Amino acid sequence: MTDDTKPRIDFDPSIRTPEMEMAEVGAGVPDAADLKLTDLNPANPHLFKEDRWHDHFARLRAEDPVHLNEIETAGRYWSITKYDDVRAVDGDWQTFSSAQGMTLGLRPDPDRPNPLVQITPFIAMDPPEHTAQRKTVRSVSAPSNLRNLEPLIRERTVAVLDSLPEGETFDWVDTVSIELTTLLLATLFDFPLEDRRKLTRWSDIVFAVPGSGGVVETQQQKIEELMECVTYFEGLWEERRGGDGTDLVSMLANGEATKDMPTISHLGNLLLLIVGGNDTTRNTMTGSVYGLNKYPDQYDKLTADPGLISTFVPEIIRWQTPLSYMRRTATKDCTIRDKQILEGDQVLMWYISANRDEDVFVDAERIDLDRSNADRQLAFGYGIHFCMGSRLAELQLRILWEEVLARFERIELQAEPERTLSSFVHGYTKLPVTVTRR
Ligand code: HEM
Numbered sequence: 001m002t003d004d005t006k007p008r009i010d011f012d013p014s015i016r017t018p019e020m021e022m023a024e025v026g027a028g029v030p031d032a033a034d035l036k037l038t039d040l041n042p043a044n045p046h047l048f049k050e051d052r053w054h055d056h057f058a059r060l061r062a063e064d065p066v067h068l069n070e071i072e073t074a075g076r077y078w079s080i081t082k083y084d085d086v087r088a089v090d091g092d093w094q095t096f097s098s099a100q101g102m103t104l105g106l107r108p109d110p111d112r113p114n115p116l117v118q119i120t121p122f123i124a125m126d127p128p129e130h131t132a133q134r135k136t137v138r139s140v141s142a143p144s145n146l147r148n149l150e151p152l153i154r155e156r157t158v159a160v161l162d163s164l165p166e167g168e169t170f171d172w173v174d175t176v177s178i179e180l181t182t183l184l185l186a187t188l189f190d191f192p193l194e195d196r197r198k199l200t201r202w203s204d205i206v207f208a209v210p211g212s213g214g215v216v217e218t219q220q221q222k223i224e225e226l227m228e229c230v231t232y233f234e235g236l237w238e239e240r241r242g243g244d245g246t247d248l249v250s251m252l253a254n255g256e257a258t259k260d261m262p263t264i265s266h267l268g269n270l271l272l273l274i275v276g277g278n279d280t281t282r283n284t285m286t287g288s289v290y291g292l293n294k295y296p297d298q299y300d301k302l303t304a305d306p307g308l309i310s311t312f313v314p315e316i317i318r319w320q321t322p323l324s325y326m327r328r329t330a331t332k333d334c335t336i337r338d339k340q341i342l343e344g345d346q347v348l349m350w351y352i353s354a355n356r357d358e359d360v361f362v363d364a365e366r367i368d369l370d371r372s373n374a375d376r377q378l379a380f381g382y383g384i385h386f387c388m389g390s391r392l393a394e395l396q397l398r399i400l401w402e403e404v405l406a407r408f409e410r411i412e413l414q415a416e417p418e419r420t421l422s423s424f425v426h427g428y429t430k431l432p433v434t435v436t437r438r
Pocket of ligand 1: 122322326382386
């Protein structure tokens with residue numbers, strides 16, 4: 001391949017993204033009560049790193065449920081924080097388009113290329129393109145696929161749990177959550193198992209904030225590593241083109257709506273599936289251990305009656321909400337409650353806040369295995385972009401807890417978790433625990 005034909009991303013490394021701008025503000029965000037209402041900015045990634053978002057969203061829901069911020073890199077964006085409003089926005093794709101991106105984005109600038117436009121995944125499209133591409137991979141969550149995968153997921157879960165050290169502190173994030181979700185993702189892609197941690201790495205860097213002490217130093221490094229991902233998948237792509245494989249790479253390489261796309265354009269869909277299938281379930285697995293340690297009475301209840309796993313799964317997905325928000329962009333001037341939204345404004349649907357809305361979920365901060373409406377949670381979104389992997393994620397969580405309860409008296413927290421610096425991925429980087437076998 002010559003340099004001219006090599007896939008590349010046109011990209012200006014000096015671009016500062018909104019998350020970089022907000023990360024620069026630094027740690028130590030004041031309590032919500034000590035800020036002027038107009039100064040609340042729920043997209044500040046430090047709020048999540050420090051686990052301080054709870055009272056910020058509670059105040060917004062109570063006093064300013066449709067809240068405007070404006071920052072240099074992103075321009076105007078609205079935060080929607082009440083359950084009914086989030087559902088209404090998510091359900092109206094004609095007014096609130098996905099086609100300008102799914103996370104808080106750069107202020108449009110015709111003089112500077114935006115690298116993301118070349119690698120748009122179908123989550124960042126509207127019908128009819130979205131409908132056609134979504135169809136290409138829809139069988140990933142088909143009941144027959146889930147039935148086929150269940151024995152393999154169980155076998156791997158058992159192997160990972162049986163290998164855990166006893167009487168010794170270890171990191172649940174790396175040893176269990178990352179290992180299990182990456183193994184499954186490698187299976188879905190039919191990706192070489194020995195290289196599976198590359199999937200973890202690519203997933204981690206997609207939403208990493210460069211230069212903030214996290215996993216990448218610069219935007220340049222981030223783009224270079226993502227290009228390694230493209231090159232790697234290109235090899236798999238070529239091997240499988242024209243074949244009848246049922247893995248995700250074959251589905252995209254041979255799907256009617258995707259087979260003729262240029263290589264670089266596949267990066268978007270690949271990253272969507274890598275992140276979609278990785279960070280989300282991984283952070284919910286970690287959240288499930290952390291959450292039950294925070295509410296030990298609920299842990300006792302689950303241990304006494306493993307039948308409650310079926311209500312625990314939607315409840316823990318609500319409680320964790322591993323993707324805090326999704327973005328839409330207004331296609332016309334409109335109003336939400338009494339606020340005037342202008343065409344082109346970004347609109348952030350904060351699932352994490354909707355899932356703590358006391359008007360819908362009583363005592364919403366608590367994990368409650370008797371909650372009757374946990375399955376109304378919005379962590380998988382709502383409407384035409386509703387998560388394609390929801391059933392798969394629920395299956396993984398169910399099997400994990402069936403096997404955990406079968407072999408461990410307790411998984412005990414040894415220290416508070418370390419958390420991800422991101423307002424989009426709501427997750428953990430470390431959770432030290434010990435296990436006691438039955
Ligand atoms: C879309 C959450 C697991 C694949 C989404 C959306 C959310 C979400 C919020 C966007 C909804 C919207 O814009 O309205 C989650 C959560 C998960 C999870 C909370 C786990 C607990 C997975 C898994 C996969 C996956 C395991 C794949 C193997 C996708 C795809 C989309 C999507 C492909 C795009 C759908 C579209 O645009 O039509 N997910 N996800 N997700 N998710 Fe998930």
